[in-house]
Amino acid sequence: MLQTKGQETRSHILLESRRLFTLQGFQNTSISTIIAATGVKKGNLYYHFPSKEELGLAVLLDARDEFFTILEHSFVGDRMVPRILHSCNAIKGLIQQGDFVAGCLFGNTALEMTDANSRFGQIIREVFSHWIELIEQELQLEADLTAVDPPLSTESLAIAIVALLEGGIMLARVYQDGKNLEVCITAIHGLLIPLS
């Protein structure tokens, strides 16, 4: 689908702002930094996004939609365990694109903005809730939950998987190295073993 010139400018601002917000945080990225990075004139930027808050929300919504699309296609395979591991590795691939420096926009914004802005917090909660829900649906396909000791519900196991990924992404960022995220995916495999 061809974009109009205006839509192209909007997309360009959204992607460049996403990169900057992920790398250096929302509050620490000024409008003038975004203007410098995008080459878009101030008036034009404000035409598309009337305030920095509106820009931040639009970036989150745009990233949410893209993440959900990727996520929904990331469970590949015949059986539940390989399907979930395939999804985990797809997320590792996304993080790797930023060389483990930028980390996860949602995780970073969760720590920075959940308390400061309830509209940001709402989108972040929606992202994590849907992510947990999708994994839970996968787990329900095959799980014989009595096999896990202590018993973890499918919801709890899904929460633990997302926590391991986000914790692994945090450690990847701390050490600027993907090794820890790989370790966390192996641990996810370990949690799923009793179910396979």
Added chain:
Amino acid sequence: MLQTKGQETRSHILLESRRLFTLQGFQNTSISTIIAATGVKKGNLYYHFPSKEELGLAVLLDARDEFFTILEHSFVGDRMVPRILHSCNAIKGLIQQGDFVAGCLFGNTALEMTDANSRFGQIIREVFSHWIELIEQELQLEADLTAVDPPLSTESLAIAIVALLEGGIMLARVYQDGKNLEVCITAIHGLLIPLS
């Protein structure tokens, strides 16, 4: 040990700044906010900490020392699994003190400052490395690692435990509720079961 007036002021500035940095981030906390929150005069603040960076580093070092002391005393019990779970619950207690709002200073600063300031990054890496090392030492006390499938080394298992705690703290902050952190501690138990 009695503190001099100067030491008292220094400790007061450190604790109040730690609270603010944890809650709203380092870059987003201005010196004037710290002055307002502490009631300390600007000249006196700069007498103790010549720059905001020096204050940030001192806060991290102070929090690191306190965290290491708590951590080193947190492995309580006769057997390895309960000792590690006791430590996890001690960390949950620390996070709970902030009503799951503030989260983990080291995790928050990791995401905010690792790339921006190498001196901050170094302290954060030291905190996570020592934490992982302490858990690894506990695991080595008893672990029969061939029981885990796929095999996780004691180091990998220690990394996964820290990632689950940090991911759980992130989710606790997102939902302002400790339930997810409890779920993550149960998942840690699940990972340790083959070793108990």
